[in-house]
Amino acid sequence: MKTVKINQPVIPVGPLHPLQEEMECFRLTVDGETVTDIDMRISYNHRGIEGISQSLQFDQVPLLVSRICGICSASHPLAYVQAVEEIADVKLPDRARYVRTIVAELERIHSHVLWLGLAGHFIGYDTVFMWAWKYREPVLDMLEAITGNRNNYGNLLIGGCREDISDDLIPKMLTDLDEIEKKMDMLIKAVTDDPVIHARLKGVGVLTKEDAVRFAVTGPTARGSGVDIDVRHDDAYAAYDELDWSVCAVPEGDVFAKAVVRLLEVLEAIKIIRQAVKKLPKGPVKTNVKDIPPGEGTGRAEAPRGETFHYVRSDGGNRPVRHKARAPSYVNVPSFKASCIGQKLADVTITLAAVDPCYSCTERLAVVDKRTDEVLYDYNMLLKLSREKTEEIRRHA
Amino acid sequence: MDWRIWSLKKSPWVFHVNTGACNNCDIEVVDCLTPRFDIERFGMKLVGSPRHADALLVTGGVTAQAAHRLREVYRQTPKPCVVFAIGACACDKGIFTTGYHMVGPVDKIIREIDPDAIIVYVPGCPPKPEAIISGAIKALSAL
Amino acid sequence: MNSEELRNKLSEVKDKLIKTEEPVNNRIYLYCESESSYSVNKFLFEEVPLRFVIATGIDGDGCFEILYHYSYDQTGCVVNLKAFIRDYDNPQIESIAPFLPAAEWIEREMHDLLGIEFKNHPDMRRLILSDDWPEGVYPLRKKVTK
Numbered sequence: 001m002k003t004v005k006i007n008q009p010v011i012p013v014g015p016l017h018p019l020q021e022e023m024e025c026f027r028l029t030v031d032g033e034t035v036t037d038i039d040m041r042i043s044y045n046h047r048g049i050e051g052i053s054q055s056l057q058f059d060q061v062p063l064l065v066s067r068i069c070g071i072c073s074a075s076h077p078l079a080y081v082q083a084v085e086e087i088a089d090v091k092l093p094d095r096a097r098y099v100r101t102i103v104a105e106l107e108r109i110h111s112h113v114l115w116l117g118l119a120g121h122f123i124g125y126d127t128v129f130m131w132a133w134k135y136r137e138p139v140l141d142m143l144e145a146i147t148g149n150r151n152n153y154g155n156l157l158i159g160g161c162r163e164d165i166s167d168d169l170i171p172k173m174l175t176d177l178d179e180i181e182k183k184m185d186m187l188i189k190a191v192t193d194d195p196v197i198h199a200r201l202k203g204v205g206v207l208t209k210e211d212a213v214r215f216a217v218t219g220p221t222a223r224g225s226g227v228d229i230d231v232r233h234d235d236a237y238a239a240y241d242e243l244d245w246s247v248c249a250v251p252e253g254d255v256f257a258k259a260v261v262r263l264l265e266v267l268e269a270i271k272i273i274r275q276a277v278k279k280l281p282k283g284p285v286k287t288n289v290k291d292i293p294p295g296e297g298t299g300r301a302e303a304p305r306g307e308t309f310h311y312v313r314s315d316g317g318n319r320p321v322r323h324k325a326r327a328p329s330y331v332n333v334p335s336f337k338a339s340c341i342g343q344k345l346a347d348v349t350i351t352l353a354a355v356d357p358c359y360s361c362t363e364r365l366a367v368v369d370k371r372t373d374e375v376l377y378d379y380n381m382l383l384k385l386s387r388e389k390t391e392e393i394r395r396h397a
Numbered sequence: 398m399d400w401r402i403w404s405l406k407k408s409p410w411v412f413h414v415n416t417g418a419c420n421n422c423d424i425e426v427v428d429c430l431t432p433r434f435d436i437e438r439f440g441m442k443l444v445g446s447p448r449h450a451d452a453l454l455v456t457g458g459v460t461a462q463a464a465h466r467l468r469e470v471y472r473q474t475p476k477p478c479v480v481f482a483i484g485a486c487a488c489d490k491g492i493f494t495t496g497y498h499m500v501g502p503v504d505k506i507i508r509e510i511d512p513d514a515i516i517v518y519v520p521g522c523p524p525k526p527e528a529i530i531s532g533a534i535k536a537l538s539a540l
Numbered sequence: 541m542n543s544e545e546l547r548n549k550l551s552e553v554k555d556k557l558i559k560t561e562e563p564v565n566n567r568i569y570l571y572c573e574s575e576s577s578y579s580v581n582k583f584l585f586e587e588v589p590l591r592f593v594i595a596t597g598i599d600g601d602g603c604f605e606i607l608y609h610y611s612y613d614q615t616g617c618v619v620n621l622k623a624f625i626r627d628y629d630n631p632q633i634e635s636i637a638p639f640l641p642a643a644e645w646i647e648r649e650m651h652d653l654l655g656i657e658f659k660n661h662p663d664m665r666r667l668i669l670s671d672d673w674p675e676g677v678y679p680l681r682k683k684v685t686k
Contacts, residue, residue, distance in 0.1 A: 041667075042667060042668065043460070043462040043666075043667065043668050043669060043670055043671075044416075044417065044460060044462045044463045044466070045415075045417045045418075045457075045460060045463070046417070046460055046462065046498050046668050046669065046670075047417055047458070047460060047493045047496045047498060047499060048493075048496035048497045048498040048499070048679065049493075049496070050653075050680065051496060051497055051679055051680060052492075052493060052495050052496050055495055063492065064492055067419040067421075067491075067492055067493075067522075068419060069419055069420055070418075070419040070420035070421025070423070070424060070523065071420055071421075071424065073419075073421070086564060086567070089564075114424065117431075129431075130431055130432055133427075133428065133431035133432070134431060134432040134433060137433050150425075150523075150525060151421040151424070151425070151523055152419075152421055152522055152523060213591070214640075214641055214642070215641055215642050216591055216592040216593070216640075216642035229591070229613045231616075234611075234613045234614070234615075234616040235566065235611075235616025235617075235618075236616070295563065296569075297564075297567075298567060298609065298618050298620070300611075300618070307593070307611075309593050309594055309609065311594075311596050311607065311609065311620075313598070322596065322598045324594065324596040324607075326593065326594040330594070330645065330646075331594075331642055334641065334642070334644065334645055337641070460670065461669075461670035461672065461673065462669075462670035462671065465672075497679045498669070498670065498679070
């Protein structure tokens with residue numbers, strides 16, 4: 001840990017804060033209510049996946065990488081199989097590309113709605129939390145119907161998909177999508193028109209476009225700052241280049257902008273799935289890939305949180321010699337250095353949550369006065385602080 | 398029946414510990430709290446501190462860095478308490494068995510400091526919310 | 541800038557590279573020695589400019605390789621810069637974190653897992669391994685020294 005000037009209070013956030021792919025420990029240095037420095041420690045969740053992956057065979061690795069992050073369990077294997085397909089020069093069947101698109105987009109809806117619920121929870125707006133998670137359930141049901149599991153779909157193989165979408169399922173999917181769209185529309189209007197949410201999220205945790213480029217952030221974190229990068233569009237994979245959709249980017253860079261990007265993407269995702277289901281080509285859903293020749297390949301996929309990047313090197317054997325996986329949070333999380341400094345303490349929870357590190361760190365948060373090592377605030381009190389601010393705004397609104 | 402066990406079985410408050418899970422078990426645990434499954438109807442509630450908890454919901458196969466924190470959380474939990482090992486990783490390290498940074502599984506770490514700990518296994522990758530609820534009910538009625 | 545202009549732009553640093561490859565469409569591999577990696581990286585990030593994605597450290601054949609992956613988002617091209625560190629027993633390379641904060645974490649990670657020393661890194665603490673992990677044991681090296 002960095003040595004901190006004496007007399008300057010430090011807030012350790014974590015390390016126990018569940019529901020995040022990387023369990024970090026943040027140390028916020030504060031001056032009164034304002035955060036002046038942030039320091040991070042990760043490792044709590046380091047399972048050595050890159051090491052394990054080198055001891056598995058090529059076709060076993062997708063099951064491992066889908067467990068890098070439970071919420072991105074379609075994007076990581078997708079990036080990995082694309083990297084291997086690049087080495088082996090595999091021509092995918094058309095239907096496989098569409099099934100991949102549908103599963104990836106369903107995952108995006110469920111992840112963004114999950115984030116919205118948690119963001120509501122952090123600012124003391126539990127109605128949003130309960131609503132969002134209730135309307136997320138039909139999406140999980142649809143994923144279960146297609147792949148057989150609510151999460152960790154394990155649907156990707158080198159050269160295709162494990163499970164096909166049966167034709168009986170398609171009419172039900174289309175009616176369910178209409179239902180989900182109606183609910184999302186309602187939810188999105190309710191959230192974006194709410195004066196309390198405006199007051200809590202607008203102008204908070206601004207990540208400028210320059211910082212977004214410097215920290216090389218991706219996904220909604222970048223698109224909320226006006227950097228319109230999206231791998232689905234820039235380096236089109238699966239069936240994205242054959243469907244009509246647009247990249248959502250807004251320039252403000254605050255937490256509200258990131259929320260807007262995510263909500264717009266939910267609607268775009270519904271649009272993409274509907275087109276893909278209607279256009280779903282006939283034919284097989286997998287090809288047989290026998291050998292992986294020596295070589296190296298890179299694969300990218302747009303996960304709900306940003307770009308996942310996988311690099312695979314093969315020496316012609318049946319295992320990868322080196323497999324590098326980069327999760328989007330790996331570049332998004334260090335951008336806290338730019339977005340948190342200068343913020344009020346009550347706004348930090350939502351700023352940290354804006355990058356979508358899930359439950360963020362608030363599960364166990366304690367403010368410690370460096371001089372006496374005395375605990376001043378714990379997680380519950382900070383959450384209370386955050387909620388009282390919402391109450392106050394609500395009274396004045 | 399010991400009155401402490403009797404009171405443990407009534408509306409257990411749970412504290413959630415992630416020791417290096419992939420998030421899936423964790424979102425399914427939170428799913429249990431939300432409208433469709435709503436375990437609060439059984440009096441179960443997620444609390445923010447292990448000192449208020451009757452049960453620990455442990456997910457993940459325990460990484461080297463998290464092991465010490467798990468021991469500390471277990472020490473801080475009032476006894477008797479129930480430890481739920483949720484998911485394949487928590488039960489037996491799952492797919493991460495060969496990882497160099499894994500020191501688990503959960504029961505090994507807990508038994509190091511308390512050989513008589515009550516440990517409940519809910520396997521699955523991830524276990525469905527129904528499975529988590531069913532595991533909790535079965536464990537509590539077996540006490 | 542289209543792919544042709546990107547290739548022309550990249551050829552401005554040709555004298556610092558060993559060779560250039562494009563095995564498949566939109567995937568460019570540049571090879572260089574560790575000594576010139578700092579200036580080539582600076583050129584890629586600031587002059588072209590490309591978006592930094594990640595770096596990969598590899599325990600190769602008698603040398604260490606570091607692959608810096610960059611993305612050019614207008615055409616979806618991935619530019620990989622491969623830097624060779626020939627001194628296997630004492631691997632060292634210039635850190636790129638001073639001008640590229642996005643690379644700070646990955647350099648700390650490579651230091652933990654492969655034991656590569658990054659010169660002039662602003663903050664070289666342990667990142668990814670646990671506090672009680674023994675010094676000098678690098679899990680991603682081919683021969684794990686115990």
